Amino acid sequence: MSVETRTQPSATAAQPADLIRLERVTKRFGANTVLDQLDFAVQPGKHVTLIGPSGSGKTTILRLLMTLTKPDEGIITVDGEPLFPAPEKQVREVRKKIGMVFQHFNLFPNMSVLRNLTEAPVQVLGLSKDEAEERARELLELVGLTDKCGARPAQLSGGQQQRVAIARALAMRPRVLLLDEVTSALDPELVAGVLDLLRDIARSTDITMLCVTHEMGFARDISDQVLMFDGGRVIESGSPEKIFSDPEQDRTREFLGAVL
Amino acid sequence: MTSGLWELVLKGVWTTVQLLVFSALLAAAVSFVIGLARTHHRWIVRFVAGVYTEIFRGTSALVMIFWVFFVLPVAFGWQLVPMWAGTLALGLTYGAYGSEIVRGALNSVDPAQKEGGIALSFTPAQRMRLIVLPQAVPEMIPSFSNLLIELLKGTALVSVMGMGDLTFSANLVRLALQQSAEIYTYVLLIYFVIAFVLTRLMRGLEKRLKAGIGREAGTEPAARELKRARTTGVGGGVA
Amino acid sequence: MKWDWHAVSDFMPHFWDGLLVTLQALALGSLLSFTLGLVWTLLMRTPTRWVRWPVGVVTEFVRNTPLLVQLFFLFYVLPEWGLTFSALSTGVFAIGLHYSTYTMQVYRAGIEAVPVGQWEAATALNLPRRRTWTAVILPQAIRRVVPALGNYVISMLKDTPMLMVITVLEMLGQARLFSQQRFQFTEPLTVIGVAFILISYLASLLLRALERRLVR
Numbered sequence: 001m002s003v004e005t006r007t008q009p010s011a012t013a014a015q016p017a018d019l020i021r022l023e024r025v026t027k028r029f030g031a032n033t034v035l036d037q038l039d040f041a042v043q044p045g046k047h048v049t050l051i052g053p054s055g056s057g058k059t060t061i062l063r064l065l066m067t068l069t070k071p072d073e074g075i076i077t078v079d080g081e082p083l084f085p086a087p088e089k090q091v092r093e094v095r096k097k098i099g100m101v102f103q104h105f106n107l108f109p110n111m112s113v114l115r116n117l118t119e120a121p122v123q124v125l126g127l128s129k130d131e132a133e134e135r136a137r138e139l140l141e142l143v144g145l146t147d148k149c150g151a152r153p154a155q156l157s158g159g160q161q162q163r164v165a166i167a168r169a170l171a172m173r174p175r176v177l178l179l180d181e182v183t184s185a186l187d188p189e190l191v192a193g194v195l196d197l198l199r200d201i202a203r204s205t206d207i208t209m210l211c212v213t214h215e216m217g218f219a220r221d222i223s224d225q226v227l228m229f230d231g232g233r234v235i236e237s238g239s240p241e242k243i244f245s246d247p248e249q250d251r252t253r254e255f256l257g258a259v260l
Numbered sequence: 261m262t263s264g265l266w267e268l269v270l271k272g273v274w275t276t277v278q279l280l281v282f283s284a285l286l287a288a289a290v291s292f293v294i295g296l297a298r299t300h301h302r303w304i305v306r307f308v309a310g311v312y313t314e315i316f317r318g319t320s321a322l323v324m325i326f327w328v329f330f331v332l333p334v335a336f337g338w339q340l341v342p343m344w345a346g347t348l349a350l351g352l353t354y355g356a357y358g359s360e361i362v363r364g365a366l367n368s369v370d371p372a373q374k375e376g377g378i379a380l381s382f383t384p385a386q387r388m389r390l391i392v393l394p395q396a397v398p399e400m401i402p403s404f405s406n407l408l409i410e411l412l413k414g415t416a417l418v419s420v421m422g423m424g425d426l427t428f429s430a431n432l433v434r435l436a437l438q439q440s441a442e443i444y445t446y447v448l449l450i451y452f453v454i455a456f457v458l459t460r461l462m463r464g465l466e467k468r469l470k471a472g473i474g475r476e477a478g479t480e481p482a483a484r485e486l487k488r489a490r491t492t493g494v495g496g497g498v499a
Numbered sequence: 500m501k502w503d504w505h506a507v508s509d510f511m512p513h514f515w516d517g518l519l520v521t522l523q524a525l526a527l528g529s530l531l532s533f534t535l536g537l538v539w540t541l542l543m544r545t546p547t548r549w550v551r552w553p554v555g556v557v558t559e560f561v562r563n564t565p566l567l568v569q570l571f572f573l574f575y576v577l578p579e580w581g582l583t584f585s586a587l588s589t590g591v592f593a594i595g596l597h598y599s600t601y602t603m604q605v606y607r608a609g610i611e612a613v614p615v616g617q618w619e620a621a622t623a624l625n626l627p628r629r630r631t632w633t634a635v636i637l638p639q640a641i642r643r644v645v646p647a648l649g650n651y652v653i654s655m656l657k658d659t660p661m662l663m664v665i666t667v668l669e670m671l672g673q674a675r676l677f678s679q680q681r682f683q684f685t686e687p688l689t690v691i692g693v694a695f696i697l698i699s700y701l702a703s704l705l706l707r708a709l710e711r712r713l714v715r
Contacts, residue, residue, distance in 0.1 A: 068375050096381045106376030110394035110473040119390060120380035152473075172380060318696035320657040323671055327692055330684040409563055416565035420664055427568050440575035448564045448572065455563035 025074030052229030099174030159190030272429030290355025295362025316356035517673035531595025536602030
């Protein structure tokens with residue numbers, strides 16, 4: 001199994017085999033406990049999909065890993081290095097291994113498409129401008145937007161913007177890619193293009209993927225493991241075949257019945 | 261009006277324009293320093309900047325000018341030439357209003373943009389320089405345009421200190437001619453023309469900057485007017 | 500730096516006199532600007548261009564030229580035309596007129612900020628025009644307008660020292676008079692400086708409280 005969920009807190013040190021590891025992670029917003037003593041690990045190269053009703057804490061896990069928010073308790077490690085608790089300098093180093101694609105793309109409107117892709121490699125990774133541009137052009141070719149190099153994000157359709165956002169995340173050569181409901185904000189006819197691209201990336205690279213999505217067909221295609229969240233806990237996990245065809249929990253069955 | 265008197269008025273225009281440029285530059289510098297400080301992550305920096313804003317926005321520009329001209333020399337031994345005294349008083353006061361514009365524009369940048377920056381591992385300084393400021397500055401221009409007009413009107417206050425600006429020259433002409441309607445009408449018209457030119461220039465600037473982020477320079481939305489008193493030279497209040 | 504508390508206590512009676520005049524000018528100026536501004540707003544909504552255009556030009560002109568020069572104009576020119584008023588009345592009129600060109604924008608924005616759907620709903624209910632205004636539009640507009648008007652009252656407060664130049668003895672006028680008689684500038688000017696900061700700070704706190712109650 002690529003993903004282990006434990007109901008009992010694990011006292012053992014992080015196994016080097018785990019790329020991502022959350023131990024007893026709790027996150028509250030006010031009186032609302034979004035994640036409750038969560039234990040969770042992902043091995044390198046695996047594709048894991050998180051499903052569950054909204055407010056069940058799926059997106060929060062991605063945001064914790066991207067350090068967009070901090071847990072109240074617990075330990076998070078990436079590639080054996082602590083991400084939380086950790087000093088800011090350490091966080092900055094570890095963060096370089098992680099990329100994220102957002103629901104609303106979050107492209108920078110003040111930069112051209114090309115510069116959206118080159119800015120961080122130049123400023124953060126210290127690539128030369130030429131190297132960064134070469135890498136960017138390769139990625140734009142991959143996402144099929146070579147001709148949009150000089151365009152502004154605002155001039156693109158939602159689907160094109162999201163493909164640029166995926167390329168932008170890949171330009172940093174992350175080991176982990178976090179996908180946060182990447183098709184939820186798209187018009188229905190643009191969804192397929194983005195999902196096909198992601199299927200491609202999942203097949204042809206060894207990037208570890210953590211994916212929150214409502215696209216169950218897509219989840220079934222790419223996942224090695226599916227986790228069902230409810231009330232801040234993982235209530236069921238298993239292979240996509242198992243979860244989608246023969247779930248054990250009633251709650252999972254109800255949820256799938258509602259979305260499928 | 262004789263040509264000698266017109267010459268006086270023209271000299272006044274020149275003084276007003278100089279004072280406007282200097283104090284606008286100082287006010288812009290103050291706006292950005294204080295405005296950025298007000299979004300700083302350390303509370304003490306935010307607090308000090310907030311106190312500055314409250315004090316300089318709370319006081320009257322004319323009182324401030326009196327203070328700089330009369331109290332500074334006595335209390336601290338700083339005797340400034342009138343041009344610098346005027347620049348200092350106006351720049352510090354209008355800079356406090358400007359800092360509100362800067363702060364508001366910085367805060368109005370979508371937080372998702374900041375998250376996009378974090379996801380690409382930019383440092384806070386890089387996020388500010390590469391992402392937030394380029395998006396915030398074009399948003400500031402309409403408010404800064406209003407503030408610039410308020411500053412232009414504010415420059416008239418230095419005439420009370422005997423500085424030979426446009427308003428002062430009008431008073432001299434009034435004394436020379438013993439009649440007021442003509443000269444004051446001319447002077448008001450001159451101020452209006454300067455304000456008109458400034459508004460046009462700022463609108464051009466806004467268009468260019470907004471094109472840079474792929475947005476259109478819109479007409480002033482109604483919502484902004486309701487907030488205007490707070491962020492232009494006129495108006496007080498704590499945001 | 501020398502600070503003379505005696506000068507402060509000697510100045511205080513004059514300070515209170517000045518404060519009274521300042522507040523008088525402020526209250527009357529505010530009332531005038533609120534009323535005149537409403538007049539401009541309504542005139543700007545008339546269907547004929549022959550009304551809207553002149554009103555628009557005049558108010559634009561007044562808004563974009565210094566209040567100080569307008570004060571001089573009214574103070575020196577009106578008597579030449581045979582109209583004499585007290586200095587304080589002239590000052591109140593100038594401030595009220597100047598700020599009416601700001602309040603008119605506030606009113607307009609307040610009215611425009613009421614969603615179009617509200618007008619459409621009123622039409623759908625066949626409400627008479629008058630009733631639409633009094634029962635639907637204005638109550639919603641006022642809520643948005645009051646905080647903005649309040650901010651302009653605070654700016655008017657800070658512009659009242661200009662009345663000094665036309666011999667009105669408001670706070671700054673009193674301070675200047677006192678300074679010239681005693682050759683002590685620091686104390687009276689600092690006292691009124693602090694007074695302005697305090698008053699406008701308190702006023703803005705009050706305004707925020709009011710805003711919270713209105714905007715729900």
